[in-house]
Amino acid sequence: MKLYIKNMVCNRCKTAVQTELEKVGLEPANIDLGEITLKEKPTAVQQEKLAQALNSLGFEMIDNQKSRLIEQIKTQIIKLVHYTDTSTPLKLSAVLTDQLNHDYSYLSNLFSAVEGTTIEKYYIAQKIERAKELLVYNELNLSAIALQMGYSSVAYLSAQFKQVTGMTPSQFKNLQGHNRKNIDDL
Template sequence: MRLYIKYMVSARCKMVVQTELEKLGFQCATVELGIIETLTDLTTEDLAQLRENLSRVGLELLEDKKRLLVVQMKDAIIELIYHSEEIPNINYSEYLSEKLGHDYTYLSGIFSEAKGITVQQFIIMKKTERLKELLANTDMSLADIAYKLNYSSVAHLSNQFKKNTGLSPSTYREMMMESRVS
């Protein structure tokens, strides 16, 4: 049985979900971010108990198909931006359509309706968060970061970062370095 979990975004979350299922006596075939596959089907009572247990640890069992698609889109975007080791030259709309099996126009409409922002705005927001992490915690060059985050150029990365944070990437990096020294 395939189940979808909201807010399941880390290895720790995966362990928590697996533990909660094992407490109920179920074995997991696979555990991925946002998705678990059990070896047997869960009854309505089992699902209610799992929903309650997950709620206690800040996770949510998803059952609404549109909400599920939004969560899957967010997870796919986060996976690409934070965890992908693939060559990053990818078209997000094609990737999402292929991964989720729906037309991108349909997916983007559902996302905008549910989140109040466009998919592109969400991608930019997540790329900015990731860029902040890379600037603060690595000595990667802006060119390497631009490539890793699939920006067309360092100038594009810098302009977008400044537009979203009010700071240039180099100013942000300097501030983070100074805050570590203090």
């Protein structure tokens, strides 16, 4: 049985969810970002306890089909941006269509209607947050970041960065506070 979890966007989240599953006596076959596959169907009591425990940690179990699809879109984008080397530019619409088995126009219209923003803007926001992270770590120069993030040039990354943040990557790097956002706040 699959359960879909909102805001489960990192490896620490997966660990926290696993702990809560164990507390209510459920054994996962697999835990992935935004999704749990259980070995057996939970009882109503287990499911309620799990929902309460997850809510207390800032997660939410998703039970309707459209909400699940929105979370799957977000999860695929997060995986693509934060956990995949995208030095080869990928066509986002093709990736989502392939992974979610839905027509991109349907996914795009649903996402826009529910989230109030486009898939593309969400994707760009994730890419800029990843670029911020890489700038803060100071391990890569801007050319290497642009290449890793799948940008065709440093100028394109810089222009998009400035459009989203209001500052250039260099200005951001020189900030003391580094105004980064949590992935699940985007």
